[in-house]
Amino acid sequence: MLGQITSALIAVVVAVAAAAAYFAGSNWLLDRLVGGASPARDRAVGRIRPWLFAAPALLFLAVYLVYPVYETLRLSFFGRNGETFVGLANYAWAFGDGEFLESIRNNIVWLIVVPTLSTVFGLVIAVLTDRIWWGNIAKSLIFMPMAISFVGASVIWKFVYDYRSAESTQIGLLNAIVTGLGGEPEAWITLPFWNNLFLMAILVWIQTGFAMVILAAALRGIPEDTIEAARIDGAGELRIFWRIMVPQITGTILVVWTTITIIVLKVFDIVLAMTNGQWDTEVLANLMFDWMFRGGGDFGRGSTVAVFIMIAVIPIMVWNIRRFRAERRD
Amino acid sequence: MAARRLTGGRIAVHLAVLALVVIWTLPTLGLFISSLRDKDLLAVSGWWTALSSVERRDFARTGTAADQVERDGRYVIAGNLLEGRQGWTISRFGTKVSAPGEFAAGNPAPLPGGGEITVERDGDYAWTSAEPFTQDRGRRILFVAEAPPHFTIANYVEVLTSEGIGQSFVNSLTVALPATVIPILIAAFAAYAFSWMRFPGREPLFAVVVGLLVVPLQMSLIPLLRLYNDVGTAFGTESKGYVGIWLAHTGFGLPLAIYLLRNYIGSLPREIIESARVDGANHYRIFTRVVLPLSIPALASFAIFQFLWVWNDLLVAMVFLGKSEGQIVLTSRLRELLGSRGDNWEILTASAFVSIVVPLIVFFSLQRYFVRGLLAGSVKGG
Numbered sequence: 001m002l003g004q005i006t007s008a009l010i011a012v013v014v015a016v017a018a019a020a021a022y023f024a025g026s027n028w029l030l031d032r033l034v035g036g037a038s039p040a041r042d043r044a045v046g047r048i049r050p051w052l053f054a055a056p057a058l059l060f061l062a063v064y065l066v067y068p069v070y071e072t073l074r075l076s077f078f079g080r081n082g083e084t085f086v087g088l089a090n091y092a093w094a095f096g097d098g099e100f101l102e103s104i105r106n107n108i109v110w111l112i113v114v115p116t117l118s119t120v121f122g123l124v125i126a127v128l129t130d131r132i133w134w135g136n137i138a139k140s141l142i143f144m145p146m147a148i149s150f151v152g153a154s155v156i157w158k159f160v161y162d163y164r165s166a167e168s169t170q171i172g173l174l175n176a177i178v179t180g181l182g183g184e185p186e187a188w189i190t191l192p193f194w195n196n197l198f199l200m201a202i203l204v205w206i207q208t209g210f211a212m213v214i215l216a217a218a219l220r221g222i223p224e225d226t227i228e229a230a231r232i233d234g235a236g237e238l239r240i241f242w243r244i245m246v247p248q249i250t251g252t253i254l255v256v257w258t259t260i261t262i263i264v265l266k267v268f269d270i271v272l273a274m275t276n277g278q279w280d281t282e283v284l285a286n287l288m289f290d291w292m293f294r295g296g297g298d299f300g301r302g303s304t305v306a307v308f309i310m311i312a313v314i315p316i317m318v319w320n321i322r323r324f325r326a327e328r329r330d
Numbered sequence: 331m332a333a334r335r336l337t338g339g340r341i342a343v344h345l346a347v348l349a350l351v352v353i354w355t356l357p358t359l360g361l362f363i364s365s366l367r368d369k370d371l372l373a374v375s376g377w378w379t380a381l382s383s384v385e386r387r388d389f390a391r392t393g394t395a396a397d398q399v400e401r402d403g404r405y406v407i408a409g410n411l412l413e414g415r416q417g418w419t420i421s422r423f424g425t426k427v428s429a430p431g432e433f434a435a436g437n438p439a440p441l442p443g444g445g446e447i448t449v450e451r452d453g454d455y456a457w458t459s460a461e462p463f464t465q466d467r468g469r470r471i472l473f474v475a476e477a478p479p480h481f482t483i484a485n486y487v488e489v490l491t492s493e494g495i496g497q498s499f500v501n502s503l504t505v506a507l508p509a510t511v512i513p514i515l516i517a518a519f520a521a522y523a524f525s526w527m528r529f530p531g532r533e534p535l536f537a538v539v540v541g542l543l544v545v546p547l548q549m550s551l552i553p554l555l556r557l558y559n560d561v562g563t564a565f566g567t568e569s570k571g572y573v574g575i576w577l578a579h580t581g582f583g584l585p586l587a588i589y590l591l592r593n594y595i596g597s598l599p600r601e602i603i604e605s606a607r608v609d610g611a612n613h614y615r616i617f618t619r620v621v622l623p624l625s626i627p628a629l630a631s632f633a634i635f636q637f638l639w640v641w642n643d644l645l646v647a648m649v650f651l652g653k654s655e656g657q658i659v660l661t662s663r664l665r666e667l668l669g670s671r672g673d674n675w676e677i678l679t680a681s682a683f684v685s686i687v688v689p690l691i692v693f694f695s696l697q698r699y700f701v702r703g704l705l706a707g708s709v710k711g712g
Binding site for chain 1: 339344356358504508522523542553555573578581585588644668675685693
């Protein structure tokens, strides 16, 4: 075990040394071989150097993200081993497949519920904690789940949802509360449709902290005098919240919303760990992973499912790029 | 503010925040408390009862014939059933498994093998018989007792050794350390180029980076799996391994790294870079001597992000690492335990806590950098 850590540390040193050697070496070579002799050659150095700086990053991006996006698109038109062209057969299969349609349905519910609840909770908590002296401690605690892995969170919540038959003592918090109030215990995560909401609660629990931190920073950015002015005019706190605060941070709310939307589209760990798509809880990301390995792996169908996730992401991607460009023009 | 006094509205705010904090922390607290409880208690009572004493059923053995003494013409084996169980109080006891609480403590009970036994509340027992004892094995006495709250690290010892969590912890570190460090330098150079160097295609290329920020990993997995298999076959090596996952995490982490660092490096005062230019320094010197040291806070922010991301990742690990003891990381192991040991909450809770303790430490000790990174990554102009 110690040897393994040592080799990881050696890998760190070797990788950093290699990167440093590349950057130092290539820039030194550039100055030696091209630069110095004349203004024209100095300009050439100026043209080449940016590419030396960016090359490793661009190479990684090309190999690990750009090429795979193209390749996944291509594979979605091919059969299970990626060798026979099948045209639109995978897409036709998808729209006739019960599991796929169930995933689409569930993903839509996830997309509505999780970003909405996380953003609303985040905003409410950001506003409330701003007014109390122990607000930072409260925020820190609500933010904590952000550090916990989705699998870890799944264990935490599976324990909350734990079910024992009605005769035995409930050790899951939720069923203990339900039976304490006189209700019947339920096996929450096998309850079709509603179980989806119990899985979503886990992601809301994790993402609310994110929304809260970003929105709290935005709220602090609102000029104090606009709020003071409204107060002097006799506006109530709720009115100030809706009429002064929310309009001024709409942009940030959208950013939070879309960021969580992206996370929701990729949600995989929670579903895999909690139900693995059983009891009508399948989602696209888990279905994709499933097809990637099912029966030795069906790369065509797996890719097709991935393409659907990508299609859902594209509007947000375009919006992000446009926002970025608008910012650059400012 | 004038409203410093505790008005009804302010009390409501305090209570609302308190309720939210409780809802948000209780699940994790329950996991932590449970991981420290006896496993047989954990299975029969809720973790919120951990601090109250509980009724437990247990058994102990009496002494053997060797322990007998003769007293007033009768033979007696005496001792204490609660040895090693501090603070327990026996309420009832029994001699048959079918009736563990047949007799009240303090009352004599006949033993099927002969003689009678009396068990006191503090565990003292006396087994008397007119005939000499001959057993060379103690008899089993069952009892119902009030046990005080008890916490133990036995669950942790078990998962760290026999459930392989210890090995997985090392595997997770093996993945996370290089995967956190490798992207930093690569991204920093690229971020500088995107901020302060002029080259054709700079804006469109950076727009691509912004676009890649949101590309779902699912789009990358199948092609990379195929690519890794091909590379493995071509070089006759294993296609799943640490080098592969280090590089994969580097690739996947780079868009955010470049984006964050460009936001930071691009917002450094122009005068710093220009005055260095005037002094005749080239971009390589400016970057390594001036910009890189100034960027340490941003590098730290990204490093925390990347470390948490890699440590908590399940998807990439499941695709690019094998399931052997030497490769399975904590998240993968936890997911396997959820399947194979789904009812053994002592194992699940302790394992889960081991897996979340490192991110929690990183998070609470470096929260400031983490928040700064979050803000720079998502708020306009951050």
